[in-house]
Amino acid sequence: MSDLHTVNKSPFEKNSLDTCLRLSKAGSSILLYEDGVYAALAGTSASEKITGALADRKVYVLEPDFRARGLKADRLIEGVEMVDYAGFVDLVDACSKVQAWV
Amino acid sequence: MSDKKQFMFLNRRAPYGTIYAWESLEVVLIAAAFEQAVSLAFIDDGVYQLVTGQDTTGIGMKNFSPTYKTLGDYEVRHMYVDKDSLEARGLSVDDLVVVPWEDWETEETVDNIVEVVDSAKLAELLEESDVVFSF
Numbered sequence: 388m389s390d391l392h393t394v395n396k397s398p399f400e401k402n403s404l405d406t407c408l409r410l411s412k413a414g415s416s417i418l419l420y421e422d423g424v425y426a427a428l429a430g431t432s433a434s435e436k437i438t439g440a441l442a443d444r445k446v447y448v449l450e451p452d453f454r455a456r457g458l459k460a461d462r463l464i465e466g467v468e469m470v471d472y473a474g475f476v477d478l479v480d481a482c483s484k485v486q487a488w489v
Numbered sequence: 490m491s492d493k494k495q496f497m498f499l500n501r502r503a504p505y506g507t508i509y510a511w512e513s514l515e516v517v518l519i520a521a522a523f524e525q526a527v528s529l530a531f532i533d534d535g536v537y538q539l540v541t542g543q544d545t546t547g548i549g550m551k552n553f554s555p556t557y558k559t560l561g562d563y564e565v566r567h568m569y570v571d572k573d574s575l576e577a578r579g580l581s582v583d584d585l586v587v588v589p590w591e592d593w594e595t596e597e598t599v600d601n602i603v604e605v606v607d608s609a610k611l612a613e614l615l616e617e618s619d620v621v622f623s624f
Contacts, residue, residue: 431578457540
């Protein structure tokens with residue numbers, strides 16, 4: 388079973404996402420929540436980080452945090468999956484452990 | 490010398506992930522109540538504070554974004570948005586809140602006090618300010 392990596396910091400403000408992407412292995416899953424959701428948007432200076440990760444990892448974004456910030460689903464990077472709180476729990480359950488990049 | 494000072498509120502954080510955005514808004518309203526000349530600048534992730542369509546029902550936090558629309562009524566005359574920060578995030582002025590302003594005495598009106606400015610202009614505005622509050 389693979390790990391679930393969580394990122395809750397903006398990619399424009401902190402390097403949490405960079406380090407997560409550098410140290411997470413192929414086949415693992417990444418969940419973006421709180422200010423981490425900004426990384427899931429297409430057309431930004433950080434978009435390439437996620438499109439690159441999607442080549443060998445799964446990327447999820449927590450919908451309540453995404454909506455709270457006024458972000459639109461049609462601007463989500465293709466391949467990123469939206470999950471709700473129950474989906475978050477399912478991811479945790481399906482992975483061997485959770486590695487938080489705070 | 491006038492007692493009225495030029496206050497600049499520098500907002501550099503996204504809403505909800507931290508308390509900075511909300512705290513700034515609280516202090517802006519207090520400063521405006523004391524009849525100071527209040528301007529706001531939105532830089533870096535601070536530009537996200539002005540994005541329309543925020544819906545916090547799923548995260549159990551107060552959606553304070555409607556307050557920005559009313560700042561003109563509190564005599565806030567300028568809301569500057571950093572062009573580079575906006576572009577780096579794939580945003581344009583169309584994604585941001587519109588804030589009207591009206592002078593009650595002269596009836597002068599401004600349709601939208603939200604203004605996108607470049608770095609040179611921002612640097613000038615910051616230097617011209619008497620006090621800069623950083624959030």
